[in-house]
Amino acid sequence: xxxxxxxxxxxxxxxxxxxxxxxxxxxxxxxxxxxxxxxxxxxxxxxxxxxxxxxxxxxxxxxxxxxxxxxxxxxxxxxxxxxxxxxxxxxxxxxxxxxxxxxxxxxxxxxxxxxxxxxxxxxxxxxxxxxxxxxxxxxxxxxxxxxxxxxxxxxxxxxxxxxxxxxxxxxxxxxxxxxxxxxxxxxxxxxxxxxxxxxxxxxxxxxxxxxxxxxxxxxxxxxxxxxxxxxxxxxxxxxxxxxxxxxxxx
Amino acid sequence: xxxxxxxxxxxxxxxxxxxxxxxxxxxxxxxxxxxxxxxxxxxxxxxxxxxxxxxxxxxxxxxxxxxxxxxxxxxxxxxxxxxxxxxxxxxxxxxxxxxxxxxxxxxxxxxxxxxxxxxxxxxxxxxxxxxxxxxxxxxxxxxxxxxxxxxxxxxxxxxxxxxxxxxxxxxxxxxxxxxxxxxxxxxxxxxxxxxxxxxxxxxxxxxxxxxxxxxxxxxxxxxxxxxxxxxxxxxxxxxxxxxxxxxxxx
Amino acid sequence: xxxxxxxxxxxxxxxxxxxxxxxxxxxxxxxxxxxxxxxxxxxxxxxxxxxxxxxxxxxxxxxxxxxxxxxxxxxxxxxxxxxxxxxxxxxxxxxxxxxxxxxxxxxxxxxxxxxxxxxxxxxxxxxxxxxxxxxxxxxxxxxxxxxxxxxxxxxxxxxxxxxxxxxxxxxxxxxxxxxxxxxxxxxxxxxxxxxxxxxxxxxxxxxxxxxxxxxxx
Amino acid sequence: xxxxxxxxxxxxxxxxxxxxxxxxxxxxxxxxxxxxxxxxxxxxxxxxxxxxxxxxxxxxxxxxxxxxxxxxxxxxxxxxxxxxxxxxxxxxxxxxxxxxxxxxxxxxxxxxxxxxxxxxxxxxxxxxxxxxxxxxxxxxxxxxxxxxxxxxxxxxxxxxxxxxxxxxxxxxxxxxxxxxxxxxxxxxxxxxxxxxxxxxxxxxxxxxxxxxxxxxx
Numbered sequence: 001x002x003x004x005x006x007x008x009x010x011x012x013x014x015x016x017x018x019x020x021x022x023x024x025x026x027x028x029x030x031x032x033x034x035x036x037x038x039x040x041x042x043x044x045x046x047x048x049x050x051x052x053x054x055x056x057x058x059x060x061x062x063x064x065x066x067x068x069x070x071x072x073x074x075x076x077x078x079x080x081x082x083x084x085x086x087x088x089x090x091x092x093x094x095x096x097x098x099x100x101x102x103x104x105x106x107x108x109x110x111x112x113x114x115x116x117x118x119x120x121x122x123x124x125x126x127x128x129x130x131x132x133x134x135x136x137x138x139x140x141x142x143x144x145x146x147x148x149x150x151x152x153x154x155x156x157x158x159x160x161x162x163x164x165x166x167x168x169x170x171x172x173x174x175x176x177x178x179x180x181x182x183x184x185x186x187x188x189x190x191x192x193x194x195x196x197x198x199x200x201x202x203x204x205x206x207x208x209x210x211x212x213x214x215x216x217x218x219x220x221x222x223x224x225x226x227x228x229x230x231x232x233x234x235x236x237x238x239x240x241x242x243x244x245x246x247x248x249x250x
Numbered sequence: 251x252x253x254x255x256x257x258x259x260x261x262x263x264x265x266x267x268x269x270x271x272x273x274x275x276x277x278x279x280x281x282x283x284x285x286x287x288x289x290x291x292x293x294x295x296x297x298x299x300x301x302x303x304x305x306x307x308x309x310x311x312x313x314x315x316x317x318x319x320x321x322x323x324x325x326x327x328x329x330x331x332x333x334x335x336x337x338x339x340x341x342x343x344x345x346x347x348x349x350x351x352x353x354x355x356x357x358x359x360x361x362x363x364x365x366x367x368x369x370x371x372x373x374x375x376x377x378x379x380x381x382x383x384x385x386x387x388x389x390x391x392x393x394x395x396x397x398x399x400x401x402x403x404x405x406x407x408x409x410x411x412x413x414x415x416x417x418x419x420x421x422x423x424x425x426x427x428x429x430x431x432x433x434x435x436x437x438x439x440x441x442x443x444x445x446x447x448x449x450x451x452x453x454x455x456x457x458x459x460x461x462x463x464x465x466x467x468x469x470x471x472x473x474x475x476x477x478x479x480x481x482x483x484x485x486x487x488x489x490x491x492x493x494x495x496x497x498x499x500x
Numbered sequence: 501x502x503x504x505x506x507x508x509x510x511x512x513x514x515x516x517x518x519x520x521x522x523x524x525x526x527x528x529x530x531x532x533x534x535x536x537x538x539x540x541x542x543x544x545x546x547x548x549x550x551x552x553x554x555x556x557x558x559x560x561x562x563x564x565x566x567x568x569x570x571x572x573x574x575x576x577x578x579x580x581x582x583x584x585x586x587x588x589x590x591x592x593x594x595x596x597x598x599x600x601x602x603x604x605x606x607x608x609x610x611x612x613x614x615x616x617x618x619x620x621x622x623x624x625x626x627x628x629x630x631x632x633x634x635x636x637x638x639x640x641x642x643x644x645x646x647x648x649x650x651x652x653x654x655x656x657x658x659x660x661x662x663x664x665x666x667x668x669x670x671x672x673x674x675x676x677x678x679x680x681x682x683x684x685x686x687x688x689x690x691x692x693x694x695x696x697x698x699x700x701x702x703x704x705x706x707x708x709x710x711x712x713x714x715x716x717x
Numbered sequence: 718x719x720x721x722x723x724x725x726x727x728x729x730x731x732x733x734x735x736x737x738x739x740x741x742x743x744x745x746x747x748x749x750x751x752x753x754x755x756x757x758x759x760x761x762x763x764x765x766x767x768x769x770x771x772x773x774x775x776x777x778x779x780x781x782x783x784x785x786x787x788x789x790x791x792x793x794x795x796x797x798x799x800x801x802x803x804x805x806x807x808x809x810x811x812x813x814x815x816x817x818x819x820x821x822x823x824x825x826x827x828x829x830x831x832x833x834x835x836x837x838x839x840x841x842x843x844x845x846x847x848x849x850x851x852x853x854x855x856x857x858x859x860x861x862x863x864x865x866x867x868x869x870x871x872x873x874x875x876x877x878x879x880x881x882x883x884x885x886x887x888x889x890x891x892x893x894x895x896x897x898x899x900x901x902x903x904x905x906x907x908x909x910x911x912x913x914x915x916x917x918x919x920x921x922x923x924x925x926x927x928x929x930x931x932x933x934x
Contacts, residue, residue: 023735047547047584048570050563073584100623110621118622121546122588122630126385129585133802134809134851135376136407138388141592141633145664147616148629157386157416161664166407178564183759183768183795190472190575191548192564194584201806217794222440223473225583227767227797229737229759229812242563248555248571273518297764297801298787300780323801350840360838368839371763372805372847379802383585384592384634391809391850395881397833398846411881428781433542433551433578440798441765442781447800451589467577475800477550477580479520479542479595492780498772498788 024184024228025213026235029059032207036065036172039092043128043168043199044072044082045175048101048245051192052081053176055209055237061088069093071168073124073195077101080243089113095168097121101245120148123165125198130167132201132230137166173203176237177226180210181217184231185224193225200226209237274434274478275463276485279309282457286315286422289342293378293418293449294322294332295425298351298495301442302331303426305459305487311338319343321418323374323445327351330493339363345418347371351495370398373415375448380417382451382480387416423453426487427476430460431467434481435474443475450476459487502673502690502715507641509534509717510671510688511600514639515541522546522591522631524601525569527641531600542578544596546587546627551579568627588627592634599635601628603642603667605657608704610667610679612640613659625662632663644672644701651703653677653684674698676715682707688715719890719907719932724858726751726934727888727905728817731856732758739763739808739848741818742786744858748817759795761813763804763844768796785844805844809851816852818845820859820884822874825921827884827896829857830876842879849880861889861918868920870894870901891915893932900924905932 026032033056036042042060046052057076060068061084068091075094076083085091086104093115099105108114119127120142130138139162143149153164175196178189186208188196200206208226213236276282283306286292292310296302307326310318311334318341325344326333335341336354343365349355358364369377370392380388389412393399403414425446428439436458438446450456458476463486502510504527512534515521519541523529535541543552545567552567553574560574567573590596605613612632615625632638645651653670670677675698676688683705686698689712699706719727721744729751732738736758740746752758760769762784769784770791777791784790807813822830829849832842849855862868870887887894892915893905900922903915906929916923 048566050547050566050570096624098624098626100621106621116622118624120625120629120633121584121627122592125584125588126383130388132810133376133806134811135388135390136410136412138380138385140385140630142630144633145611146629146661148625160386162386181795185795185797187472188583190562190565190581191545191567193581194548197583198585201810215794219797221768221792221796221798222437224797224799227799227803227807228795229761229767229807244561244563244566244572246566246569246571247561248573249561250555250557298783300764300783300787346841348841348843350838356838366839368841370842370846370850371801371844372809375801375805382593383589384594390847392847394850396846396878398842431578435578435580438800440779440782440792441762441784443798444765444801448802451593465577469580471551471575471579471581474580474582477582477586477590478578479544479550479590494778494780494783494789496783496786496788497778498790499778500772500774 024232024234025182026233028235029055029209029237032056032209032233032235033059033063036060038065039067040171041069041071041169043170043173043203044070045194045196045199046072047191047194048074049077049081049243051176051188051194051196053174053209054240056174056207057081057084060090061085064088064090066090067092069095071095071170073097073121075099075102075105078104093117095119097124125195127165127168128195128198128202131169132198135167137164139164168202170202171204173199173206175200175206175208177208177210179212179214179219180208180234181214181219182234183216184208184228184234185219186210186226186231187219187223188225197226201230205232206230207232208234210234211237211240274482274484275432276483278485279305279459279487282306282459282483282485283309283313285455286310288315289317290421291319291321291419293420293423293453294320295444295446295449296322296331297441297444298324299327299331299493301426301438301444301446303424303459304490306424306457307331307334310340311335314338314340316340317342319345321345321420323347323371325349325352325355327495328354343367345369347374375445377415377418378445378448378452381419382448385417387414389414418452420452421454423449423456425450425456425458427458427460429462429464429469430458430484431464431469432484433466434458434478434484435469436460436476436481437469437473438475447476451480455482456480457482458484460484461487461490501692504530506717507671507673510676510715511639511641512536514598515539519597520544520595522596522599526602528600528602529569544590546591547584548582548587549579551576553579588630591630594634594636596635597637599631599638600641601631601638603640603652605652605654605659606640606667606670607654607657608683610665611657612662612667613657615662616660618660628662632666635666638666638668640667640670642670642672644674651701653702653704655704674701686712688713690715718909721747723934724888724890727893727932728856728858729753731815732756736814737761737812739813739816743819745817745819746786761807763808764801765799765804766796768793770796805847808847811851811853813852814854816848816855817858818848818855820857820869822869822871822876823857823884823887824871824874825900827882828874829879829884830874832879833877835877845879849883852883855883855885857884857887859887859889861891868918870919870921872921891918903929905930907932
């Protein structure tokens with residue numbers, strides 16, 4: 001058994017030094033979305049309007065980037081979330097599991113301006129996770145015998161029928177976290193977690209916007225949802241509206 | 251939009267009442283392993299000797315149950331962990347990624363008493379996770395072109411070669427957690443997490459032993475590693491030895 | 501006839517102590533109101549919550565805490581949050597003991613259609629296809645006929661299928677049916693409903709054997 | 718000739734600021750001691766730790782905190798723990814920027830053997846097959862010849878393969894080589910080592926073009 005030399009202490013010093021930064025921190029959403037260009041495929045975190053990357057979406061709207069393919073469980077509402085990108089006719093195709101809350105979406109779909117690919121929600125989640133795990137394809141029972149299975153391989157395992165789904169390919173994943181550190185570690189809050197950590201794993205480049213940005217060491221290493229290695233850019237978002245779709249009370 | 255009736259308050263009362271228990275809590279390891287019988291397949295959490303279910307292993311040794319197939323990344327050392335089950339000749343087959351720390355293992359393997367199936371560590375982890383996720387099979391690049399690929403389907407995706415690996419099937423999964431609540435929610439500590447949450451998802455019946463057993467509500471719902479639904483039996487373990495394999499210090 | 505609450509009450513009788521239950525939107529959600537006193541069930545919301553509590557008070561509302569129907573909810577002691585892949589891992593691996601959902605149509609073989617009407621705007625299947633493909637124990641809660649008065653219990657589906665051979669039990673405003681290899685087996689009648697009423701409202705093969713008890717809720 | 722520390726020092730020059738690095742057992746681990754002052758790298762341990770710190774003091778030892786070599790280690794600010802499926806997700810999805818590992822043999826096509834010697838007790842591949850099948854940037858650190866004095870750089874492997882076509886660079890006690898479609902390209906010589914020495918110790922096809930600089934460490 002070998003013993004690391006005293007140089008390791010020097011190494012430790014370097015790692016903890018404030019002089020050296022990973023340079024993942026960007027100033028704001030505008031800087032974070034640099035490089036996103038026409039025709040790209042984006043993953044956008046959130047379930048309904050819960051846990052969506054509000055700042056980044058607003059910056060995308062301002063950027064007027066277009067012909068985007070968006071992988072997101074939902075498509076926002078008419079005047080919030082991805083709905084704003086639809087208003088700007090920036091989206092060529094949506095890959096989602098449920099898109100029922102958006103009149104502009106319906107109009108563009110019926111007029112043929114917008115293409116939509118609907119997938120079972122669990123398959124959508126797992127195809128993100130697969131991309132982040134280097135798993136190119138997997139089998140799921142969801143959708144066997146339905147329209148979703150068309151053009152997909154099906155196979156029996158242990159007497160049950162499954163279809164093969166492939167990992168998503170995307171250029172950028174954009175997620176919203178509750179807290180993050182400057183290394184890129186992320187923590188999500190309650191059910192705003194949803195697709196965010198899965199998409200964070202999956203992007204070629206992953207952008208995270210957070211409500212609170214802290215220094216490395218401030219988050220408990222045992223309770224981090226997305227390890228820093230998956231995050232390329234991080235910034236503190238501003239003015240979160242956090243709109244509620246179904247405000248149900250007792 | 252409907253509003254739940256006032257009966258939901260009654261429902262709330264029931265859920266929080268101490269009178270009604272999920273009955274997942276068992277007294278000790280002996281009670282926890284009831285039902286494990288000759289010829290079964292067990293998953294055992296841990297990496298090396300780190301995070302292994304010490305109490306349950308000791309109870310299995312005492313039970314003298316035999317002809318077991320054990321899925322575990324390692325096989326313990328001669329006088330600790332799964333090594334104790336090997337001493338008792340209780341194991342028919344080991345499915346592992348690394349078994350180099352155990353002389354009795356070597357003796358039984360060379361004499362033909364013990365069968366071993368070696369798998370890449372990542373495939374072992376993913377086959378546990380797949381079982382817990384209802385994914386019967388997936389593709390991984392690990393092992394393509396090697397002995398590991400023999401008898402397995404291989405396929406190209408995006409110009410790269412992969413082999414198909416299947417979800418594990420096991421009768422019981424036995425894991426060790428740091429803290430758990432009586433509903434079965436689990437938290438692991440540091441790198442003692444390793445295979446434990448993956449196997450916890452995967453067992454037909456999952457047994458968890460914990461260092462601290464607390465009441466529901468004492469663990470922060472945002473920071474639980476294994477949701478209760480995956481755990482069938484839970485108990486507070488005693489006298490953890492936590493043996494260290496490579497005691498390296500500065 | 502049962503009203504929506506009646507259907508929910510009857511389904512609640514299928515709950516067992518310790519069950520993890522996934523309730524769909526609509527009538528299924530009402531089942532939560534009728535959990536028997538002596539048992540304890542845990543509600544799963546596939547977006548990322550196990551142990552769903554009641555709607556919040558005005559003060560408790562948290563935009564970051566919603567259920568699969570996108571409604572604001574609360575937690576209970578023992579609740580746990582997770583990502584959506586884990587939510588569906590629970591479902592696909594068969595850890596959810598009972599799934600209750602609505603349907604547009606069910607056929608004699610237990611195939612279900614509940615996600616798409618050709619010619620109408622498609623909203624999407626959400627988690628329905630994962631649920632019906634995975635759950636061992638699915639109860640459909642629905643009206644026996646549609647708004648046009650046509651049977652929703654058919655020999656063959658007219659709408660696009662959501663999942664094959666998955667429905668085991670149906671509770672409608674008229675009756676309780678088991679779906680078996682023989683067809684729709686009539687098990688219980690709603691108060692005031694006759695076998696003849698059910699026959700008239702059922703387009704698929706209906707099996708009626710012996711005396712049919714009245715639903716007690 | 719380079720000793721083990723020398724090999725580690727040379728490999729450390731391949732590190733870049735911000736790299737996530739996985740270091741195998743043996744010589745590769747020593748690379749951590751020679752990270753240049755001006756850059757910041759993060760060590761990944763596939764069992765479940767990103768941001769591995771140095772060995773603990775006697776007081777800091779924690780049996781629940783070990784690396785992939787089963788050694789007690791520590792954390793650093795920014796460290797994070799995860800399960801082993803996530804550990805290999807990072808590896809398979811190409812998020813690890815540099816992987817350094819030992820080898821028993823490498824052939825001209827970059828195939829590597831490092832897990833099994835027929836006739837000897839097989840210990841297992843651990844994470845090696847996942848690492849070599851996934852990493853984009855693999856450096857092999859090893860002695861140029863085995864204990865019997867035979868070359869470990871071969872035309873064809875004699876031992877069971879761990880992964881195909883994955884090794885891009887090799888640093889041995891004698892030299893630095895790139896593995897290209899033409900074979901082993903000699904890039905740098907260890908101090909005191911001649912091209913002839915490398916030729917004699919290399920069984921596979923060796924490409925020597927132009928002046929070969931001496932390794933500076």
